[in-house]
Amino acid sequence: MTLWYTSLLAVVLLLFSAALYVILSQSMASEIDNTLNNRASLVQESLVTYMLQNPLTEALYGRVVVPRLDPFASSGIYVQVLDRYGRVVDRSQNLADRVLPYNENMFVTGLRGVEQKDTISQDGTPLRLLTTPLRFQNQTIGLVQVATSMREVQTAQRSMVIILSLGILVALVIAWVIGSFLAWQALKPVDRITQAARGIARAEDLSRRLAQHGPADEVGRLAATFNEMLERLESAFRTQQRFMADVSHELRTPLTTIRGNVDLLRRLKQVDYECLDAIDSEAKRMSSLVADLLLLAQADSGIQPIYKPVEVDTVLLEVYRHANTLGRMNNVRVVLGAEDQAVVNGDADRLKQLLLNLSDNAIKYTAVGGQVTLSLEREMGWVRVSIADTGIGIPQEDLPHIFDRFYRVDKARSREQGGTGLGLSIARWIADVHKGHITVTSKLGEGSTFTVWLPEYQPVQALPEPAAGALEPEVAAGPRFAGS
Secondary structure, three states: OHHHHHHHHHHHHHHHHHHHHHHHHHHHHHHHHHHHHHHHHHHHHHHHHHHHHOOOOOHHHOOOOOOOOHHHOEOOEEEEEEEOOOOEEEEOHHHOOOOOOOOHHHHHHHHOOOOEEEEEEEOOEEEEEEEEEEEEOOEEEEEEEEEEEOHHHHHHHHHHHHHHHHHHHHHHHHHHHHHHHHHHHHHHHHHHHHHHHHHHHHHOOOOOOOOOOOOOOHHHHHHHHHHHHHHHHHHHHHHHHHHHHHHHHHHHHHHHHHHHHHHHHHHHOOOOHHHHHHHHHHHHHHHHHHHHHHHHHHHHOOOOOOOEEEEHHHHHHHHHHHHHHHHHHOOOEEEEOOOOOOEEEEOHHHHHHHHHHHHHHHHHOOOOOOEEEEEEEEEOOEEEEEEEEOOOOOOHHHHHHOOOOOOOOOHHHHHHOOOOOOHHHHHHHHHHHOOOEEEEEEEOOOEEEEEEEEEEOOOOOOOOOOOOOOOOOOOOOOOOOOOO
16 A cells, blocks of 8 residues: 555656656746847847947948947857848957857848747857847848857756655655555554454454454444454354254154153063154154254255245135144134235245244143134235234243244243244244244233234236237237246
């Protein structure tokens, strides 16, 4: 990160320095050209004034009478005057015995009235030379050349390049040092989080958390997210451990019963139907448990049921018949409450399993002489199926956990009644995959009500018939169902 920011700063400084160098160089060159133009104009005005004051001057015959040039010259400005025949008629004293260079092309171009600016070298000294026509009474009678040394300008440009280069170098070094320090300071919390995460992974202790006392910036949010992830991992790990322990416990009890009865049969050396009934009962219980575990494993793997329109009232009627039979066996009355016709998009077998699990659960926890009521109603686009009982009820502190796998409010009584603690977990999964949910209300000693909410099936409206003469579609569209 420091390298990227330092490189960006280097590019910006180089562009700025280049622009500054070009602007200052052009500014100095423009200043020199303005000075030369002023000197040339002053010479031009002086010559014209002198010739007007001396009418006997034969300027029109080729003579150019030049006044003293020393007042217009300085130590750094060189002036030279040529007549129209190319002869040097005068020059400033600082030129001594030297003349400013000129050639035929320059001379011809000047006589045509064109001003010329050139950078030349005279005896190893760079000069800026201005050649401008000398006019009198609308005629070009000669040329005026004004020059100045460019050595100071070049020295200033070299000094500027050195200063800018050193400045850029120093700025980049300072930026690198400060940037490295700031990056280290900024990334130090990330490194601390990395070290803490590595320590947690090596110690295999998911109960540890990252300590973050700074502001709620990006690093703070990272630490909070990591702690949240650790909390979820710990919860999943504890759930898995509890799940394995519960499965082992659930399978150990029927296996112990089966082995005990087998040993008893061996000792008796004869058929004992009570032992066979016990073995058969425990084997059925294990089969049911294995089937439920297989279903939950499929649910965890993301397997989805096959959806199609299902008449919930028909499914509820089948569940009622089963529950009525089971209720008579347990001296519990099963009745139908509100009845309506409703269609949902789902899997009929899974929905039946959902309602069977809830009704069986209601009958198991309803005392002799109690009642279980099954109801079906439609409400604002939802299908509501309620299974209410007059049983023992569920404590409020247990309500948030009743859908957890192998969770039982009364573990001993549930096991005696043949429950595995998976029925409600399976019911919630079935409701979830049908885009619905289950709500529970309960009071101790008064009973519980489980309500299944499922979205009502909304058939796609048929397309209007095409107008006469319209082209028929190549393939007729079949019925479409929501969620299919």
